[in-house]
Amino acid sequence: MKKTPVISLLGFSLLGLWANLALAAGTQYNMRVDGLACPFCAYGIEKGFVKTEGVKSVDIDLKNGLVIVKTEDGITFTEKQLKRIINDTGFTMKSMTESPL
């Protein structure tokens, strides 16, 4: 029996499964925004993201001045899109990091 094709088939299957899982996962965006200590302001930013399709959750990290957004599986946003959502609430995004969930 030739083992190589079986091993290759198994390997490719696992690779495909991993790829699917990676693509299906959501994304976390950590955005630095000033002024979050004011709840009227922070709530406005949250409200802007909660209304946005594809957003799973929004959290405010007061200690580090971050707005943390997690998206639904497979959903991503560009920096421009995120900046616009924050600008629409009257604030400015200072910086951003992105990582898969």
Next chain:
Amino acid sequence: MSKNKTNHSFFKIIFISTTILFTSLLSACASPLPDGAKSYQMINSWGGNGDASGEFDEPTGIALSKDEIFVSDARNARIQVFDYNGNFKREFGNKGTKSEKLGRPMNLAIHKQALYVADYFNDQIKIYSLAGKHLRNIGSSGDKEGEFNAPAGVDVATNGDLIVADFYNQRIQQLKAEGNFIRQWGTTGKTGIWSGRFNYPTDVAIDDNNRLFVADGFNDRIQAFDSQGEYSDKWGGLFGLNTSGSKPGWFTTVSAIKIGPDSNIYVADFYNDRVQIFDREGNLLNIINVAPSELQHSAIAMAVANDGSLFIVNHGKHEIQHWRK
């Protein structure tokens, strides 16, 4: 005297004169406490961070009936009710249909046995009986007449008209009890520092003679309008023109306003972690400093009992505090 020495003296005189003038202006716009102003002491507090009954997650508003305290428990999306000793009695606003449930409750008002809740997330004023039964909603999302974008505060006139601090729409709206638009103050969607304009208004208070007081949030001031709705006064900072600071009588983000049973004006001066008390002409009467938490500021709202004692919402410590002179 040489030309250089003359110039030097001239500029020295200008500099000193300007400094004296500026310092005088600043002093004139600060309001020292009147002689004999009694200090307040905290006599009770309750709460703590959590979602159990009696705990809070960022409380934002408060209103009093004759024997109960109603608190906006913002992130728990509910109203909690206590007796004046801080004993939990009931909660509501977090059950039922979408129409009945709160999103993010902010400042509160009580009028004729009903609680009016500024619901920031749902863009509505939600109205409940004091027992907690949902009665009706006023408004919807938008910037047209009768619509709201993040209402932050509400009060009710003696004839039942609603007055709403329409935060992101930069205006104050007056509506009939059923929600029909009557008038507005401010320019929709546009901030401004001049009289009658607002910069994220957070709360309103209207007295029995229809004199209106507005917590003009990021203009760091109070604006007053007479019984006809015409601008009459403003105070806070340098000439009430968006100058923040911590001097007595100045503000750094006003977050709530109430008229006490003594007819005085009580203002939550959030970033300065204090409540300031004024007479109706804006003369400072007293200051109550409220200790903040490590991460968050403290005094976001307050309500005044008939005996003159104050219930203050300490946002950063997630608690209600009872203060007395």
